[in-house]
Amino acid sequence: MVASGTATLETALMETPMVILYKVSSPSYYVGKMIIDISHIGLVNIIAGKTIVPELIQDEANPESIAAEVIDILTNKSRMTL
Numbered sequence: 001m002v003a004s005g006t007a008t009l010e011t012a013l014m015e016t017p018m019v020i021l022y023k024v025s026s027p028s029y030y031v032g033k034m035i036i037d038i039s040h041i042g043l044v045n046i047i048a049g050k051t052i053v054p055e056l057i058q059d060e061a062n063p064e065s066i067a068a069e070v071i072d073i074l075t076n077k078s079r080m081t082l
Contacts, residue, residue: 001066004041008053012044017080018053019069020044023061 002011004022011018020042024032040046042055056065073079 001070004043004055006043008042008044009047012052015081017073018044019066019073020053020055021061021066022055022057024058026058029058 002008002018002020004020008018008020022041038046040051040055041057042053044052045055054069056062056069
């Protein structure tokens with residue numbers, strides 16, 4: 001689990017599987033969505049121009065979703081490397 005930011009690049013350089021988490025206050029999130037139009041929030045995915053690692057944003061960043069992604073990474077050999 002990695003918070004969105006430069007930590008995602010550092011984690012990718014170490015070739016470590018990750019789930020990017022991003023959650024802010026609701027007003028900040030909705031104002032940001034009105035101002036910024038991007039398809040990804042994680043630097044790894046932005047640089048790649050596609051989804052390399054999953055991003056759980058705002059309401060998706062809940063305990064159930066986080067646990068499901070982490071468990072899948074830990075139990076699915078194809079997801080254990082970037």
